[in-house]
Amino acid sequence: MANTHGRGLVSEKNPSAGVIAHLRNMARTTEFDVADCIALLARTPAALDALLRGLPDTWIRSNEGRTAGSEPTWSPFDIVGHLVAGERHDWMPRARIILDQGEARAFDPFDRLAQNRESQGKSFDQLLDEFARLRQENLAALRSLNLQPEDLSRRGKHPSLGVVTLSQLLATWAVHDLTHLHQLSRVMAHQYRDAVGPWNVYLGVLRCAGHSA
Amino acid sequence: MANTHGRGLVSEKNPSAGVIAHLRNMARTTEFDVADCIALLARTPAALDALLRGLPDTWIRSNEGRTAGSEPTWSPFDIVGHLVAGERHDWMPRARIILDQGEARAFDPFDRLAQNRESQGKSFDQLLDEFARLRQENLAALRSLNLQPEDLSRRGKHPSLGVVTLSQLLATWAVHDLTHLHQLSRVMAHQYRDAVGPWNVYLGVLRCAGHSA
Numbered sequence A, B: 001m002a003n004t005h006g007r008g009l010v011s012e013k014n015p016s017a018g019v020i021a022h023l024r025n026m027a028r029t030t031e032f033d034v035a036d037c038i039a040l041l042a043r044t045p046a047a048l049d050a051l052l053r054g055l056p057d058t059w060i061r062s063n064e065g066r067t068a069g070s071e072p073t074w075s076p077f078d079i080v081g082h083l084v085a086g087e088r089h090d091w092m093p094r095a096r097i098i099l100d101q102g103e104a105r106a107f108d109p110f111d112r113l114a115q116n117r118e119s120q121g122k123s124f125d126q127l128l129d130e131f132a133r134l135r136q137e138n139l140a141a142l143r144s145l146n147l148q149p150e151d152l153s154r155r156g157k158h159p160s161l162g163v164v165t166l167s168q169l170l171a172t173w174a175v176h177d178l179t180h181l182h183q184l185s186r187v188m189a190h191q192y193r194d195a196v197g198p199w200n201v202y203l204g205v206l207r208c209a210g211h212s213a
Helices: A017-026 A034-052 A076-089 A091-104 A124-144 A149-153 A166-190 A197-202 B017-026 B034-052 B076-089 B091-104 B124-144 B149-153 B166-190 B197-202
Strands: A155-158 A162-165 B155-158 B162-165
Touching: A034 A076, A034 A124, A034 A166, A034 B034, A076 A091, A076 A124, A076 A166, A091 A124, A091 A155, A091 A166, A149 A166, A155 A166, A162 A166, A162 B197, A166 B166, A166 B197, A197 B162, A197 B166, B034 B076, B034 B124, B034 B166, B076 B091, B076 B124, B076 B166, B091 B124, B091 B155, B091 B166, B149 B166, B155 B166, B162 B166
Parallel strands: none
Antiparallel strands: A155 A162, B155 B162
């Protein structure tokens, strides 16, 4: 059933009512709301803590063993280290640049492999603690900005993507959490790829090939 | 970079050392261990609770609005209801059938849409509570079986897949948690598909089309 999610229907010559409903549905996303976004951002550290703290290294330190050129895929240890780096270098520093300097100054590029240096010598529990503390501090700082609706459309300059808005940055912060939760579940599921035996046909996560740009 | 994860390398005519390392890595999964499996199963309810409890309905009740034939994709509310149904009807009942009757009696088919009936009239907090309670009870029952290594290879009969083993059932229970965490992160990310603006190119979860069989 390659067409499970109705993909490809757009090329139908005679769109049925079902197709029209499908196209209408595809466009239905949620309008950005700062409070809703913060509600999610505030929960991620505790969710990862509850899922991962105390698990044996076989879950925490294993990746999928695949190579992208010379780059291995990430383990849960790598992923949490990456989220820590984002709290330090990416989200709130960029929000401040937008509010203070607008498009006059492009964001500093974000090193998506910073964790390879910055996690060195740290335990996994330390990374979980650090993520929780930094996220809490950053959300306190965000709330203290007391953003008004008109602030959300203020513009900044991304070094590769060009003009972006503050609301796009904040929405991306939340979806970045979710994209790494998505990656984490895939990497962990990989460890039991063989162990599940014939059930692998029912377990969609085992067919996810990742979606890195 | 379509080849991010080294897919397609197997068709190279002259496999390099890199390709050989890649193929070796692809096979590296983790050997099944009951204690490691239980460690993960025990954490899922608290992880979902920390991530989801108290979030506004815009996160909890929204799906991706896509249709697979007539079946909409699932919201976080649907997903947690499905996990509750699995605790009631699927995992431990099947383990008991394997131990008590082996291949003599096929498992009852599992209704993957049972939540559409069974979640009716319940609040999301009730579903989270129910999932935590049932999972705890099921893991207590599993531990009380005091499984020995030779028990793990005991065989049962799946109504569609044929012969399966107890260890495959238990590994599938854990990967089933992960496949729904994977789905949940995708469905939630979808809500901000438009809100992230140009950043969508960096957010792999927004390119996941689901992987249902």
